[in-house]
Every structure is written in structure tokens, then in C-alpha cells.
Amino acid sequence: MAEGTVDRADGRLPVPEGGGLLRKAFPEHWSFLLGEIALYSFVVLLLTGVWLTLFFEPSMTQVVYDGSYRPLRGVSMSEAYRSTVDISFDVRGGLLIRQVHHWAALVFLSAIGVHLLRIFFTGAFRRPREVNWLIGVTLFVLALAEGFAGYSLPDDLLSGTGLRIAQGVMMSVPVVGTYLSMFVFGGEYPGHDLIPRLYSVHILLVPALLVALVTLHLILVFHLKHTQWAGRGRTSRNAVGRPMFPQFMTNSTGLFFMVFGVVTVLAAVAQINPIWAYGPYRPDVISAGSQPDWYVGFLEGSLRLMPPFETAVAGHTVMWNVLVPAVLLPGALFALLYAYPFFERWVTGDHEEHHLCDRPRDKPVRTGLGVAAIVFYGVLLLAGGNDILAHTFHVSLNLLTWIFRVSLVLAPPLAFAVTKRVCLALQERDVERLSEGEETGELHQTLAGGYTESRGPLDAEERYVLRSRQEPLPLAPSPRKGDAPHVGRLRAALSAWYYDDRAVGEEPEQERGSAPGAARTAATSEPEAYSGDPER
16 A cells, blocks of 8 residues: 555655655754754744634724623723733633743744854855845844734733834834834824734734745755764765654654743743733823833834934934934844855955854854844843833933943943954864863873873864864955955955964874865764765
């Protein structure tokens, strides 16, 4: 029966071509699981989101609540808010599914963000994976929009406050801000069209784009081959790991159930977004101490740190205190994310294909820039809760705001300098270990009465990894063909800044030349590892 089934499928589907796909090798390392966590939390979002659509009413029609939650009885509210309260208290398992959905959204965005950081710090965005980096950043942007749209659907006081801020941001855009707000809200704020429009965006438009981009992302991962860490038997021409079927698929399926289980436990024991405590949205009321979800917290912080500043130009008021932190700043941040792979390639002149991951310490400037960006984001995120922090720690709100303003300017450069110094120190330690061996912890007394610590040889695998570090040289100061002189000088200066500071060790010529040979030998000497097609 199995043979007949395969024969029938073979006549209609490309079954033989799938055999090579099933044997594709996937490297094993915990950092590679971050993308899978993002994928599986997205699957949880889709499953729970479909269930919630059966009970949610995306309507701004005003009704009087008469459900089972007594504190809200007799209160006028929208159907969207009432249906969300009904899901929480009157639908069996409704509150659990709601909270699973919300927690999965937070895990999804967190996993995408950390996955992007892993790609950045290991240099996995370089050729031939620039397109996949652009797709990943776009997925993060769409996930932010999807999260904000879903967060706003219940029409409670907290989400309504967020929508009011969003409307103010739209109004800050010069000349077209008023028209943009009227188009989005369907008239004067808050209007009656926004929730139905957000509902369509949340369950149809953005999910379809996410599914399409995730599919394209996975296709490119299969086509371009997975990156891997340097090691014996691992080269740019192969992928060493577990075959997709059955080992990788078994492990990955287990990870899916672990993600689903952890998110469900979180939903069961950790309350999130209790909308019944906030009440329905009213334009004349704002919730005290309101905080958005973490992924838009940096926008809240940037708005709070920007000093009040506006100008009038040709009869139009330009609100710099809203336009700069909420429109220009996030636009610049994401533009830098999109452009960075091409900027690094231009600065370094590196047009080679890279399939081995960099250790962050081996690229101190890139690592320093990444840590500086994280610190910049962290300051904005903390500033988004400056009122809560001031109240909790009994600190002056104005003093705390100025501390965050100064930190936003000084902390990122300081983080860059410290990170670069740490990376260089780690490089120097690696050079010392290569040349002198590993410390054993054993002390020996010398004839002169002093003490020295004995050193032993490094493990062969670790020695290979340390010797695999590449040492690119800065570009020559002469401009490339077609470059203007000042552009060539700028490029050479940036290249020198990028590569000049590095720890260089001396090794015997025979050891330097032995690494490729060691790779070829080790590729056949690891019985537990599976190596994919050497050309793939």
C-alpha cells in the first residue's frame, strides 16, 4: 500500500526531487534556535488568532454592558470592548486563549529582535544573504505594526491612549498630517471606522504579508545554505549538522511544543493586559501610569525626552517635539538597519561569500556599534517609564528625565568604546593562548625562587577555531576607479577605523597553511556529524 501511494504521488508531485531536500544538513547550535522560536510563536499566534476571531466584534457601536463582570454592568462601551470582556469572562477558556495570544505576540517580537542581533553580531547578513537580512528587518517592522494593531483592538482605556498618541504623531507631519489623520480614522478622532479598519489590517493584510515573507525567508535559507560556526570539518563549501529528516524535524517539532507549552504556562500564571481593570476608552480620560508593550516603549521614551519645540512656517506649525522623536528617529533607525550590510561591504571592500559565522570579538567595531545601538534603545525604553521609575524610587521626575537625556547622548559612545576595548582584550588573550598554550593552574618554583604557571596545549578543535580568524587589511587610501577623490579618502578612512585596531599573533607558517588541510581531513573524521552537499 505504501509503495502504491508513493507511485501515485510520484506521478503527480516532484517526489524524487524532495529526497535531497530531506537530507539537507542543519548545523546545531543554540543560537540557531532563535529563528525557530520566532517561527513557532508566529504559528501559535495564527492558531489562537483564528479562534479569537470567532468571538470578537470589531464594531464601535455603543452598547450598555450587562454581562457577568459586575463592576462594568450598566457602563456604556463599544461592542469591541464588550466582546473582549465577554471572551475573558463568558467564553470557556477565553481568557487563557487571549493571554496565550498576547504572550505569543511578545515572544514573537522578542525572538525576531534577538534573532536579528545574532545575525548582526555574527556577520550572517553578508553576501549572499543581504536579501534575507532585508526580509528579516521588514518582518520586524510588520510585526511591530501587527502588534500595535492587535493591542488597539479591544478599545480599552490603555489602548485608546496609545491610539490618541498615534493620532498626535500623524498630526505632527507637516502639511499632510491633518489629511493623514482624517484618512486613517475616517473623520475626526476617534471616529467609528478605526476599529473595523484595524481589524482588517490585523487579521488579513499584515498576516498575509508576514506569511509570504516568512515563506520567502525559509526558501532562501534552504537555497543559500545555513551559516555555521567555524570548526574542524566546517568550511564555506559544506554544512555540517543533522539531516533535515528525521533528526532535525524531530528536534524542531519538539521545540514547537516547548514554545507552545511555555507560552501557555505564562498565560495561565502571569496576567497580561487586564482590560476590565482599565475600563472602556473615553477621549476625555487617560489611565494613570499607562505603559505600552515593550516593542513600542522606545517611541514613548523618545517622546518624553524630546524638549518642547515647535516653529511656524508659512502658516503651518511644525511640532518638532513630536515629529523628531516619533517620525524621524524611528525612520532613521530602520533606514540604518536596512543599509548596514551595504555600508559595511562598501567600507571593507569585502565582496566574498561568507558561510561561516564571525565571533563578535573578531569584529570589534561592528560589535561595538551593535552594543551602542542596544544601549541607545535601552535608554529610550527606560525613559518610556520615567514616571513609574520616579514614583517607585522616589526620585524627581525632572531630574530623571535629564539623566535619561544626558545618557542618550553619552551612553552609546561610551558603550562602543568599552565594547571595542573588551573585544580587543579578548583577541589578545586568544593570541596569547595560541602562542603560549592554556593555563593549567599548576605553579612551579623556579631556581631563582619565583613561581611560574605551567601551560598545556590547547584542544585541537579550539586551536582550529582560534586560527580560523581572518585578519582583513584596511583599504588603500587611493580611490577606486570611478570614485571621486574625497569619496575615496572617506572610504579609506572608514576602512582604517574599521580594521586598524586588531590583535595580530605570530604563528609558524606550517600551522597557518594547515588549516584548510585540517578542514578537509576533519570533514571525513567526524562520524556523528552529517555534512551536506559540498557544493551547497
